Amino acid sequence: MHVGTEAQMRAAVVRVAQAMDQAGFAPSKSGNVSCRYRDGALITPSGLPYARMQADDVVEIDLQGRVHAGAGKPSSEWPFHTTIYRTRADAQAVVHTHSPKATALSCARRGLPAFHYMIALAGGDVRCADYATFGTQELADNAVRALHGRKAALLANHGVIAIDATLDGALTIAAEVENLAGQYLALLQAGLEPAILDDAEMARVADKFANYGKL
Numbered sequence: 001m002h003v004g005t006e007a008q009m010r011a012a013v014v015r016v017a018q019a020m021d022q023a024g025f026a027p028s029k030s031g032n033v034s035c036r037y038r039d040g041a042l043i044t045p046s047g048l049p050y051a052r053m054q055a056d057d058v059v060e061i062d063l064q065g066r067v068h069a070g071a072g073k074p075s076s077e078w079p080f081h082t083t084i085y086r087t088r089a090d091a092q093a094v095v096h097t098h099s100p101k102a103t104a105l106s107c108a109r110r111g112l113p114a115f116h117y118m119i120a121l122a123g124g125d126v127r128c129a130d131y132a133t134f135g136t137q138e139l140a141d142n143a144v145r146a147l148h149g150r151k152a153a154l155l156a157n158h159g160v161i162a163i164d165a166t167l168d169g170a171l172t173i174a175a176e177v178e179n180l181a182g183q184y185l186a187l188l189q190a191g192l193e194p195a196i197l198d199d200a201e202m203a204r205v206a207d208k209f210a211n212y213g214k215l
């Protein structure tokens, strides 16, 4: 991702967290946002309303979750952020939402099949990670498994994780997952069986995304 000053990166974390909240993806102060910074990460704080969040509230942690001296309390979901950064070299930013439609689907413990080509933004079909209690290492391990080869996963009975090379990219993927979840739920509600795009077609779409830009 673009490497800015610490102040610029803190401001970017707040900007993306507030955009996530304004999109309605973070009810009841849920969700969290982070980006890699030095050998650790900058992550949104625990329990602070997004509208009041300032750059100085963003918490610097190392990849074991230890808080940088003098900082506040990191989001309770820090374990999956640090586990993703330890295991996914391609992840420079993580956006975690409780966006309504994708979260509803996660409560059925179902992922999103490749029923629309835009799912290529997430690297292919979106898996639903096995359930574990929020804030636990077990949840982090389940999430990393579901994210294998992908840039998004659902968390059972919980929400969505999106990762990318930039904060804005991760938010875009989280928004597309919410959009696709709405379409998928509409199909299910109508009793319609979606036609699934095969691997060869998804590979063509991925190639076009890579070579000609998105959309």
Ligand SMILES: [Zn+2]
Residues within 6 Å of the ligand: 030, 031, 077, 096, 097, 098, 134, 158, 159
């Ligand atoms: Zn959550």
